[in-house]
Structures are given as C-alpha cells and as structure tokens.
Amino acid sequence: MNLFSFFGLIFVIFAWSRAFNRVRTKLMSWREFLFWSVIWCTAVVILIWPSYSTKLASYIGIGRGADVIVYFSLLLIFYLLYRIYAYIDTIERDITKLVRVMAVERQNVKSKKL
Amino acid sequence: MKLAIVIAAYNEENSIHSTLSSLPKKLDGINCIVPIVVDDGSTDRTGELAEEAGAQVLTHLINRGQGAALKTGFDYAVKYGYDLVVTFDADGQHQSEDIPALIRPIVDGKVEVTLGSRFKGKKAINMSYSRKIVLLIGVIFTRLISRISVTDTHNGLRAFSRKALQTIELMQDKMEHASEILDQISRHKLSFMEVPVTIKYSDYSLQKGQRSSQALKIALTILFYKMVR
Numbered sequence: 001m002n003l004f005s006f007f008g009l010i011f012v013i014f015a016w017s018r019a020f021n022r023v024r025t026k027l028m029s030w031r032e033f034l035f036w037s038v039i040w041c042t043a044v045v046i047l048i049w050p051s052y053s054t055k056l057a058s059y060i061g062i063g064r065g066a067d068v069i070v071y072f073s074l075l076l077i078f079y080l081l082y083r084i085y086a087y088i089d090t091i092e093r094d095i096t097k098l099v100r101v102m103a104v105e106r107q108n109v110k111s112k113k114l
Numbered sequence: 115m116k117l118a119i120v121i122a123a124y125n126e127e128n129s130i131h132s133t134l135s136s137l138p139k140k141l142d143g144i145n146c147i148v149p150i151v152v153d154d155g156s157t158d159r160t161g162e163l164a165e166e167a168g169a170q171v172l173t174h175l176i177n178r179g180q181g182a183a184l185k186t187g188f189d190y191a192v193k194y195g196y197d198l199v200v201t202f203d204a205d206g207q208h209q210s211e212d213i214p215a216l217i218r219p220i221v222d223g224k225v226e227v228t229l230g231s232r233f234k235g236k237k238a239i240n241m242s243y244s245r246k247i248v249l250l251i252g253v254i255f256t257r258l259i260s261r262i263s264v265t266d267t268h269n270g271l272r273a274f275s276r277k278a279l280q281t282i283e284l285m286q287d288k289m290e291h292a293s294e295i296l297d298q299i300s301r302h303k304l305s306f307m308e309v310p311v312t313i314k315y316s317d318y319s320l321q322k323g324q325r326s327s328q329a330l331k332i333a334l335t336i337l338f339y340k341m342v343r
C-alpha cells in the first residue's frame with residue numbers, strides 16, 4: 001500500500017464515520033447513509049486494490065483506471081451540486097412563502113386594531 | 115370597481131412619499147383606489163413613511179425581491195376582492211398621469227392585461243443608449259423564447275384584471291418576474307395591450323436602479339426554467 005492509499009483510506013474512514021454519526025443522531029436518513037456507504041465502499045475497494053479500477057475501465061471501454069475514477073467523481077460532483085442547488089431553491093421559495101404569509105397576517109392585525 | 119395600486123419598495127424613503135401623493139384620488143369607473151406598498155425588508159423608513167402617507171403597508175420582514183413583493187401585493191388584492199391592480203414603481207420613474215389610459219381598456223372589458231411601453235409614442239426621459247440596446251435585445255429574446263410580441267419587455271407599469279391575477283402564477287422572486295409575466299400571458303393566452311407611458315430616468319433612479327449586466331442573468335434564469343419545466 002502506498003502513501004496515497006494510506007491517507008486516502010484514513011480520509012474515507014473519517015468521512016464514513018461522520019455520516020454514521022449523523023444517522024445516529026437522526027440528522028441523516030438511512031437511505032442517505034446507504035448512498036454514502038456505497039460511495040465510500042467503492043472508494044475503499046479502489047484504494048486497496050487499484051487494479052480493480054483498471055479492470056472496470058477496460059470493461060466499460062475507458063483507457064485507464066484512473067480516468068474512470070475521475071469521470072465518476074466528476075459525475076458525482078455535478079449530481080451533488082445539482083442537488084444542493086435544487087435544495088437551496090426550495091428553501092428560498094419556502095422563505096418567501098413564510099415572509100408573504102407574515103406580511104398579510106400583520107396587515108390583518110393592524111386593520112383589525114383600527 | 116376597486117383598484118389597488120401595488121408598489122414594491124425597497125429602501126425608497128426619499129421617494130415613497132412623493133410617489134404616493136402623486137397617485138390619482140379619483141378615476142372614471144373606479145369607486146375605490148387603495149395604494150398598497152409592499153415594503154420589502156427595507157432598512158430605512160420606507161414603511162413608516164408609506165403608512166404616514168396613507169397607504170396600506172404589507173411588510174416583508176426580510177428582502178425577497180421585487181417579484182416576490184409584487185406577488186404578495188397580488189395575493190392580497192385577490193384575497194380582499196379588488197377588481198383591478200396597477201403596479202407602479204416607488205422610485206419616481208413612473209408618471210401617475212399614465213394610469214387612466216392604462217386601466218381604461220381593462221375597465222371597459224377589452225383586455226385582461228395592459229403593459230406600459232416607453233417605446234410607443236411617449237418616451238423615456240434620460241435613458242442611456244446602453245439601456246436602450248439591452249431592452250431591444252430583451253424584446254427579441256422574449257419574442258423567440260416566450261412567443262409574445264411587445265415593444266418593451268421590462269416596464270414595471272402594468273395593469274391586471276382580477277382574472278389575470280388569478281391566472282398568472284409568479285415563481286420568480288427577483289427581477290426575472292418581468293419576463294415571467296410576459297411568458298405566462300403568452301402561455302395562458304391572456305388578452306393584452308400595450309399602452310404608451312413615460313419613464314423618467316433621474317439621477318436618483320439611475321443610482322438606485324438596475325445594472326444592464328443584470329439582463330444576462332435574467333436571460334439565463336428564464337432559459338433554465340423554460341428547460342426544466
């Protein structure tokens with residue numbers, strides 16, 4: 001095992017344990033934890049047996065193992081970015097809705113006082 | 115008929131009073147005119163001053179943007195039985211003399227929406243060339259994307275019938291709502307008409323107003339939402 005895999009493994013274990021911690025304190029659902037577990041497990045396998053990625057690469061027709069990892073990581077990052085974007089968008093809309101309801105409510109109260 | 119004049123205002127303490135006092139007190143065919151100011155989380159005295167000037171004030175506790183503020187005004191107007199809504203800017207760029215001609219076609223039942231245009235006879239005072247070009251591109255963009263042909267796409271002076279307000283569902287909180295309104299008029303086949311109006315660019319409005327570069331962001335947002343819809 002080279003130095004890169006060593007530190008890679010430590011990082012993965014750390015990230016995985018964080019996810020587990022969030023499940024334990026009910027901040028993350030089991031479904032989300034499963035999603036991250038699949039990703040971190042794949043990372044562990046590839047870190048310990050890098051040759052697997054080469055096999056996978058030739059299987060799906062991409063030249064080198066390292067390329068497969070980069071492609072998949074990019075896809076994953078784009079997907080996660082999209083998720084975060086959509087999530088923020090929803091929150092923004094919800095905030096607007098709240099602010100709107102409160103505005104109309106306050107006006108109601110004011111005009112009743114008159 | 116009951117008319118609400120909805121004014122979205124964000125930090126307009128310098129102009130809100132004069133804007134409100136310029137509004138017409140009487141209009142043909144209208145028996146009740148209520149100015150509704152949506153104070154959008156202003157950090158100055160906009161809300162207070164509007165109340166002093168006799169407007170109904172709806173207060174957004176935090177700033178949500180002009181589109182969000184207008185929708186708040188629209189929802190309120192629909193809820194409280196207004197027949198007609200005019201949207202008017204708080205920064206002194208709109209002229210209250212344009213309101214009678216703007217509401218006439220709706221009062222007469224000819225159309226559901228009227229849109230102010232600064233490129234139809236009447237003029238825009240002190241408008242820069244760059245703004246003119248940006249608006250022209252906006253016209254072409256809107257014709258291609260939303261299939262609606264107008265001469266001025268981003269004019270905040272408009273009037274809506276109650277039916278139009280119930281049909282148009284604004285989703286865009288920020289400045290994109292202007293394109294969105296046109297898109298929905300086209301999609302729901304609401305009858306509309308452009309009315310010539312005067313827009314004044316003063317030092318005050320220019321300093322507070324929008325940068326032309328905003329236009330690109332607006333175009334991209336509209337395209338994005340058209341694609342995902």
Ligand SMILES: Nc1nc2c(ncn2[C@@H]2O[C@H](COP(=O)(O)OP(=O)(O)OP(=O)(O)O)[C@@H](O)[C@H]2O)c(=O)[nH]1
Pocket residue numbers: 121122123124125126152153154177178179180181183184202203204205207268270319320322323324325
């Ligand atoms: N509610 C609300 N109103 C806003 C906001 N920003 C601007 N407005 C109001 O919307 C109106 C028009 O805003 P401007 O920024 O002048 O936009 P514009 O008139 O389309 O652009 P210019 O031609 O550059 O002046 C004014 O009455 C502003 O007070 C905002 O964040 N929230």
Ligand SMILES: [Mg+2]
Pocket residue numbers: 203205207319323324
């Ligand atoms: Mg302005």
